[in-house]
Amino acid sequence: MPSWQHITYSDEIAAEHAGSIVTVGGWVQEIRNLGGISFIQLRDRAGVVQVTVLKKKNPELFKEINSLQRESVITVKGVVKESKEAKKGYEIIPEEFRVLNAAASPLPLGVVDKVGADLDTRLNNRFLDLRKAEIRAIFQVRATTLAGIRRHLTDEGFVEVTTPKIVAAGAEGGSTLFPIKYFDKSAYLAQSPQLYKQNLMASGMDRIFEIAPAYRAEASDTVRHIAEFTSLDVEVAFIESSEDVMAVAEGIVHSSLNHVAEAARRELDILGVDLSSPETPYPRITYDEAIDLLRSNDMEIDHGEDLGTEGEKLLGDIMLKKRGSELYFITKFPTSLKRGTFYAKRDDEDPELTGYFDLDYRGQEIVSGGQREHRYDVLVEQMRENDLNLESFAFYLKAFKYGMPPHGGFGFGIERYVQKMLNLSNIREAVLYPRDRVRLIP
RNA sequence: GCCCCGGUAGUGUAGCGGCCUAUCAUCCGAGCCUGUCGAGCUCGGGACUCGGGUCCGAAUCCCGACCGGGGCGCCA
Numbered sequence: 001m002p003s004w005q006h007i008t009y010s011d012e013i014a015a016e017h018a019g020s021i022v023t024v025g026g027w028v029q030e031i032r033n034l035g036g037i038s039f040i041q042l043r044d045r046a047g048v049v050q051v052t053v054l055k056k057k058n059p060e061l062f063k064e065i066n067s068l069q070r071e072s073v074i075t076v077k078g079v080v081k082e083s084k085e086a087k088k089g090y091e092i093i094p095e096e097f098r099v100l101n102a103a104a105s106p107l108p109l110g111v112v113d114k115v116g117a118d119l120d121t122r123l124n125n126r127f128l129d130l131r132k133a134e135i136r137a138i139f140q141v142r143a144t145t146l147a148g149i150r151r152h153l154t155d156e157g158f159v160e161v162t163t164p165k166i167v168a169a170g171a172e173g174g175s176t177l178f179p180i181k182y183f184d185k186s187a188y189l190a191q192s193p194q195l196y197k198q199n200l201m202a203s204g205m206d207r208i209f210e211i212a213p214a215y216r217a218e219a220s221d222t223v224r225h226i227a228e229f230t231s232l233d234v235e236v237a238f239i240e241s242s243e244d245v246m247a248v249a250e251g252i253v254h255s256s257l258n259h260v261a262e263a264a265r266r267e268l269d270i271l272g273v274d275l276s277s278p279e280t281p282y283p284r285i286t287y288d289e290a291i292d293l294l295r296s297n298d299m300e301i302d303h304g305e306d307l308g309t310e311g312e313k314l315l316g317d318i319m320l321k322k323r324g325s326e327l328y329f330i331t332k333f334p335t336s337l338k339r340g341t342f343y344a345k346r347d348d349e350d351p352e353l354t355g356y357f358d359l360d361y362r363g364q365e366i367v368s369g370g371q372r373e374h375r376y377d378v379l380v381e382q383m384r385e386n387d388l389n390l391e392s393f394a395f396y397l398k399a400f401k402y403g404m405p406p407h408g409g410f411g412f413g414i415e416r417y418v419q420k421m422l423n424l425s426n427i428r429e430a431v432l433y434p435r436d437r438v439r440l441i442p
Numbered sequence: 443g444c445c446c447c448g449g450u451a452g453u454g455u456a457g458c459g460g461c462c463u464a465u466c467a468u469c470c471g472a473g474c475c476u477g478u479c480g481a482g483c484u485c486g487g488g489a490c491u492c493g494g495g496u497c498c499g500a501a502u503c504c505c506g507a508c509c510g511g512g513g514c515g516c517c518a
Contacts, residue, residue, distance in 0.1 A: 034482090035475040054476070070469095085477050106452035106470060106488095114480060115454040115468045120510060176517090192518090219443055220516060229518060309514070368518065413518030427518095438510085 004075055004098065011046035013090060017080040024049050024092055025075035025100070027131065029112055033066045040065060042076065042092075043131070050091040051076050052083075061094060071103040071111060071131070119426060126433060126442060137267035138430060141260060142418045144267075146211060148259030149232060149252055156251065158207045158234070163196035165189060165213065169392040176216045178227075189215035192411060195396045197235040198343065198372060201407040202399040206237035211414070221437055223426040224364060224416060228435040234369075235409030242355035242370040245408040246284070246329055249359050249367050252412070253327060254280050260421070273422050278325040282359075285319075286332040293318055306337055316363020331357040333370075342386045345373040345408075355408075361420040369410020376400040 002008075007025040008017075026044035033039075040051040055062040068074065078094035109117055109125040111132060122129040129135050150160070167190045170177045177188040193210050200208050214231040234248055257277035261268070268275055285293070291303050294311050297318060301311055307330075319328045333356045338344045347353040356370035373379045379400055383390060390397065418430040428434040433442055 030479085032478045032481060033475090034478060037476040037478080039478050039481090041479075048479095050479080052477080056476085083477090085479090087479060108452065110453060110469070112480095113453060113468055117453060118510080121453070214518075216517075218516065221511095222513080222516090225517070231518065306516085309516095364518095366518065411518055416518055 002077065004077070007044075007075065009046040010042075010044050010049035010088070013049065013080055013088075015082070015090075018082050018090065019079065021077060021079055021095065022092070023075055023077050024051070026073065027111075028068050028070055028072045028074060028103075030070065031066055031068065038062060038066050040076075042074070047088075047133075049088065050086050051078065051094055051097075052081075052086070052091045053094060057093075061096070065094070065097060068099070069103045069105045071107060071128075073100040073103075074098060075100060119428060123428065123434065123439070124442070130432075134270050137270040138418070138422060138424070139432065140267045141264045141271070141422060142414070142430060144260050144264040145256050145418060145421070146414065148256035148263070149211070151259070152252055152255040153209050153234070156207070156248075158209045159205050161197075161200065161205070161208050161210050162212060163190070163193040163200075163210060165215070167195075169195075176218050178215050178217045191216050192231065193233050194343065194411075195393070197233055197409060198407065199396060199399045201235055201237045201374075202402070202404045206405065206407075207235075209234045214411075219437065223428075224419070226415065226427055226431060226434050226436050229416075229427075229431075230414040232412035232414055233409065234412070235407060237405040237407040239371060239406055239408050242331070242357055242408055245369055245371060245410060246331075246357055246359075249369065249410055249412065250280055250282055250329075253277065253282075253359070253361075253367075253417075257421070271422055275421060278327055282327045282329060283319060283323045283325050284329040284331050284357075287330055287334060287337075288332070290315055290330050304334060304336060312360060312365065313363040316360060319360075320362075326362050327359065329357050329359050331355070333357070340386065342382045342388060343372045343379065344382075345371040346382075359410075361417065364416060364420055366416045366420060367410050367412045369408065371406070371408035374400065374404045374406050376404075 002021060002023045004023055006023055008022040010024065013022065024042060024044070026042050028040060029043040029048060030041040031038060036055045038053045040053065041048050042051050053062050053065055074097050076092060076094045076097040078092040080090055081093050082089060083091045107128065109121055109128040111128060166180065166182060166187050168187055170188060170191050176191055180187050180189060192214055193212065197208060197210065210233045212231060213228050215228055217227065218225060236245060236248060239245060254277045257275060261275045288303060290307065291301055294301050294314055297314060299311060299314055307315065320326055332353050335346055335352050335354050338354045338356050341356065344354045344356050347355060354370060358365045359367035373382060380390065380397065383393065415427050415430040419427045424430055
């Protein structure tokens with residue numbers, strides 16, 4: 001006789017269990033009571049198992065189990081019976097059951113209701129939303145993606161680091177910083193580990209990465225912006241050009257896509273997503289070529305202009321159609337468009353160009369980076385152009401005076417990556433508890 | 443920050459000046475049913491975001507508040 005504590009998951013029950021008693025447990029997903037026989041769909045982490053109850057066998061138990069509210073948590077001790085009618089090929093004939101926690105009614109969000117629910121309603125009741133296999137699958141894919149990225153980078157000799165999320169100054173414009181109180185000083189939530197990962201390039205740890213939250217107080221209310229997102233940041237020293245940085249980004253995407261396609265096959269199946277990485281190398285086009293492509297596709301855009309959302313989307317279509325790739329690099333962004341990126345190295349021949357690149361996935365930017373300016377004097381000059389207060393960057397600048405190798409890196413938006421991978425209409429779908437301009441709870 | 447759009451039962455919707463005692467589905471409750479798996483059938487339950495205004499009459503029109511959705515800019 002198994003104990004109440006030893007619960008067999010629905011996917012562990014096999015032919016060998018037939019005739020023996022097991023304990024199953026989980027949430028009462030559905031009760032189909034036909035009068036003399038009743039079917040309880042009991043859901044656990046692995047799936048759903050059917051508990052079949054006969055009235056004439058045990059009228060008392062029949063009555064009690066059928067009067068449960070949906071989504072109550074119960075454990076059932078019963079005999080595993082092979083059955084042609086049951087979907088799994090077996091069902092549980094209960095001997096006894098325990099109610100661990102009865103659910104109230106009505107549910108604020110149905111788990112298996114045959115009607116939709118707004119994202120807002122779902123997020124307000126995220127724990128219930130996550131009881132749906134197809135929602136949980138998103139986060140399993142996300143975890144698998146992160147595992148693939150970590151494995152790849154570790155194999156490539158990268159060291160995972162963690163840098164402060166409470167900082168004294170921002171890496172980019174000050175308007176997107178969340179101010180916080182820090183004892184008797186004022187501080188901010190880090191919008192990027194930019195300054196720290198560059199700082200580390202002077203440390204001898206010449207290949208590093210960090211996977212951590214980044215905070216942006218942008219007043220951006222779109223399906224691809226959130227105030228707190230997970231940023232994969234990579235920095236590599238002793239590079240020759242931005243091309244070396246692109247190669248790292250490409251390696252991460254390629255290997256993690258393949259890893260997910262393999263290791264998350266079940267979840268992709270649930271989500272109806274067919275995933276694969278395009279052949280490497282991914283196409284690379286320059287910013288100027290991108291503008292020309294857009295213009296030849298009847299978009300009104302001039303050289304020197306930002307691609308804009310419309311341009312990015314159109315370019316995604318064009319690259320898929322003409323180059324057969326959902327992933328592609330846009331390289332050599334003009335300096336005028338990266339003006340705020342004071343640490344970007346400019347082209348030696350043409351200072352109006354940077355070596356900065358974006359990696360776009362299905363018409364949306366997921367990675368942005370390039371070679372940094374590692375020469376102290378030039379860096380200071382570029383910071384002055386941006387009217388930056390050099391004193392508040394003292395710790396950052398110091399590292400450039402005592403042996404800073406050439407280096408580069410990028411920021412990689414994990415949720416955007418998952419969003420595009422799974423064709424999610426809103427980035428919030430890829431975050432358990434998203435933070436945006438208005439949402440702070442749950 | 444700018445520009446659109448919307449808020450009707452627990453959930454999702456229809457209705458857009460009087461046919462509203464508000465539609466449909468889902469859900470909940472009662473009943474029938476021994477193989478359901480989008481179970482079926484019968485009966486029942488439950489809602490117009492809030493505050494002003496217009497009008498003989500407001501879910502419906504106007505103003506404001508609150509809440510939400512989408513787009514742009516910007517970005518990961």
